[in-house]
Amino acid sequence: MAQIIPLYKNWLVAIKESDSRSAFSAIYAQFWKDLFGHALKRLKDEQQAEDIVQELFVQFWEQRQKLDIDMNLPAYLYGMLKFKIIDFFNSNKVKPQLLAYWAEDMHHYVQHHPEELDAYLHLEELLEEELQKMPHNMKEAIVLKWDQLSIREIAEKLNLSEQTVKNNLTEGSKRLQRSLLQRGNGRYSVLLCLAVQSVALLTR
Structure with missing residues (x-):
């Protein structure tokens, strides 16, 4: 974990300061599967789960200039996912x-x-x-x-x-x-x- 946290920070710095698509791709590859699995468990629909996670990463990229490079990245992404699931159940069902x-x-x-x-x-x-x-x-x-x-x-x-x-x-x-x-x-x-x-x- 001590090695992972600096890695997350390096990715965030690269995305925020250099618009690094390779760093973004690394985050995507690191978290996509688990986020998708969590969404699928709640939504019971693969396409809806995939759409929500895709939307999450699009939003993450669009808001890259506002990222806190010292944040807990996994907690941040799962927090985003929770709110998207809530919005789905209230707006899209x-x-x-x-x-x-x-x-x-x-x-x-x-x-x-x-x-x-x-x-x-x-x-x-x-x-x-x-x-x-x-x-x-x-x-x-x-x-x-x-x-x-x-x-x-x-x-x-x-x-x-x-x-x-x-x-x-x-x-x-x-x-x-x-x-x-x-x-x-x-x-x-x-x-x-x-x-x-x-x-x-x-x-x-």
């Missing part, structure tokens, strides 16, 4: 996987507590699993509510009465909250509270 209605508060919290990423993804998986178990109209009503449609708009789109939509949202919200509270096991106190509060807004 296709409905109904993207739980956008509750994502804003969760996203804000995890941005400031990247160590909570695993907990965040676990809670999201719980919600997704429960969502997939619901009757079609209940699931569709919730997804459309997350898309910020009104009760009337949802009723028209699903060809249901407004009261039926309200009933579906109320029952769906209860199911999601119950799943969070029972299967979350209280392990993620702050995130769990944010998720439960956001899901409760479905009925408003």
Whole structure:
């Protein structure tokens, strides 16, 4: 490790001060495989994992003039990857996987507590699993509510009465909250509270 750290610093100096593409290529070769493996474990999709890691290195190169040559390079790269994974789960996942209605508060919290990423993804998986178990109209009503449609708009789109939509949202919200509270096991106190509060807004 004593030899590796100076090597990292030499690469950073070369990139920052000389725009060295050979140093950049060395960093790329050193970290690509592990970063890709970490992203794949979280995203479960090779192409998406590859795209995110590629984007990470493009951003790293574009910001080379701002690099701290004394930084912990592995920690810096993995930190970048964590934030990109968070952004992916909040911005790029296709409905109904993207739980956008509750994502804003969760996203804000995890941005400031990247160590909570695993907990965040676990809670999201719980919600997704429960969502997939619901009757079609209940699931569709919730997804459309997350898309910020009104009760009337949802009723028209699903060809249901407004009261039926309200009933579906109320029952769906209860199911999601119950799943969070029972299967979350209280392990993620702050995130769990944010998720439960956001899901409760479905009925408003």
